[in-house]
Amino acid sequence: MHPDDGLAREGRSPGDGGAEPFAAPFPESAAGLVKGVAGGPPGPQPEAGAEAEAEDARPSWWIYQGTGRPLTGASLGELLPPPPPWRRFQGTPVLPPPPSDDEEIERRLGRFAQLTTTSRQARREADMVNAALHLRRPLLVTGRPGTGKSALAYRISRELRLGRVLRWHITSRTTLRAGLYEYDAIGRVQDSAALRAREPEAGPPQSAGLTPNGRTVNGGSGPPAGYTAPGAGDPLPGIGDYVQLGPLGTALLAHEAPRILLIDELDKSDQDLANDLLSVFEEGQFAVPELVRVRRREPRVTVMTDDPHGSADVVGGVVHCRAFPIVVITSNGEREFPPAFLRRCLRLRMPDPDRSQLVDMVAAHLTRSAVSGPGTEDLITRFLQRSRERGGLAVDQLLNSVFLATSGRLTEGPEEYGPGGDGTVGDRQEALQELVEALWHRLDGAEEEAGPG
Structure with missing residues (x-):
């Protein structure tokens, strides 16, 4: 019996010598x-300065x-x-x-x-x-x-x-x-069969003093130079393979x-x-x-x-x-x-990451300049808000949105964004915000409530 088992039935933890606590x-x-x-009461909370x-x-x-x-x-x-x-x-x-x-x-x-x-x-x-x-x-x-x-x-x-x-x-x-492990029994059988199929059906001629399996008979002088008995060079595959x-x-x-x-x-x-x-x-x-x-x-x-x-x-x-x-x-x-x-x-x-942790993650995966770039601080603030509203979002959803927002590709060029857009900076920024909101979809599968109109 493992030492933990008896201790657990007695309501004690490993290392107990008697009635003393753990x-x-x-x-x-x-x-x-x-x-x-494990569910016990937390210790006294330190003052903010002490922490x-x-x-x-x-x-x-x-x-x-x-x-x-x-x-x-x-x-x-x-x-x-x-x-x-x-x-x-x-x-x-x-x-x-x-x-x-x-x-x-x-x-x-x-x-x-x-x-x-x-x-x-x-x-x-x-x-x-x-x-x-x-x-x-x-x-x-x-x-x-x-x-x-x-x-x-x-x-x-x-x-x-x-x-x-x-x-x-x-x-x-x-x-x-x-x-723990996998054993490819079928592969081993197939490889064994393939090796057997490569063995020649007949050995050298009887005049060489050999039987079909390569043994000398009747005082034969032995196998010709370079002759290998069938299968001698191709042993059955080892099980470890x-x-x-x-x-x-x-x-x-x-x-x-x-x-x-x-x-x-x-x-x-x-x-x-x-x-x-x-x-x-x-x-x-x-x-x-x-x-x-x-x-x-x-x-x-x-x-x-x-x-x-x-x-x-x-x-x-x-x-x-x-x-x-x-x-x-x-x-x-x-x-x-x-x-x-x-x-x-x-x-x-593991609780949801706070703002400082999110900043560290963005800086690690992208660059420190991406954190200080225009709009990133606002993205992190909005991400925390949407995460609370939508039952929790994943960190990679934030990373995806920051990557797109800081790449500059979605806010450059004269292309039109959205129906009736005239390609102005305002239109492109609005399209980017809509894309970001789509990236921050709920993770529980629930549909977003339709807006007015």
Whole structure:
């Protein structure tokens, strides 16, 4: 029985020695925050001046600072303390560091720009990310679509220099096996048949002293120069060429430093998937039955991974974790998850970004001049207003509108805009405003109320 299970039935948390309250393995500030996220009463609210003064006083136990500045001078493996005893894994063989993917991270987050302020939400986010790091637990991030839940995984990877993010996008048909591995049995059978078809039907002539299978008979002098017995140069394909680990399976390989795994939109899955994940998260390992079946003949098999051109050795048909991955699970709240699953996750609610966060995002994805350009401040103000009126809008809707508005292409030239337009600047500005309003459509599928006339 896992140590968490008995403690949960007694109403206690891991680490309890008796009737004493939960003794967190990190400082009091984080323990209080975890309690608040779980539904407990929040601590006393600081004065406005005290909060501003404490913005730059980040707790010493934080590894992930939430500033956007990549880690320098040390690696995560050097900074990360040992895990709790019940979350310790010793998988082998150890793999080299994963490939970097700066291009994809920049596409998701924009150019690197260090954050100059730390809001209350940013501190809460950093607290929960660091708690997940220390406890080796998945982080369940909930919130409306378009609030930046998935981007958190890329921010963690950029700041902690953890390389490529393993992304597992969930649909209603996704199964646990799809995340762990895929075995192409049909492809292996087809390749085997193709190799057999390439074997010649007959060997060299009997006068050479060979049987059709290439063996010497009757004192023959042996095969002619350059002769190869049928199939000798084309062995049957190895099973490892037809096994590819999925994002979850790759994250659970024996990495020295944790990988980043993004499980995106888990609430879209079949209701059993969350329960199926429990065993993998708790045990930190999984078996590949096709490799277990051949482990006597092939105890060590090289398989493909989810990384581009990546491969890894699997010993005995079982993948063993070493450093538990940093798992970011996102949910738009379309359905609830079972209590057993929630108990094993840390939870973070992602609110709508405020004005300063939107300014930082626009500057990162476009340019700082785009933020200070004509009309951008007004666009951000109107976007926040429309977001409140329309039940919440996505950040990319703002980025699309700012990109069009600051490109200059829609407000240049003599072309007419709209019925009866005379191509004046006023007409083009009005057409741009109408286009922006169309980009900011509701995300819940509801139709806008028709205006008068």
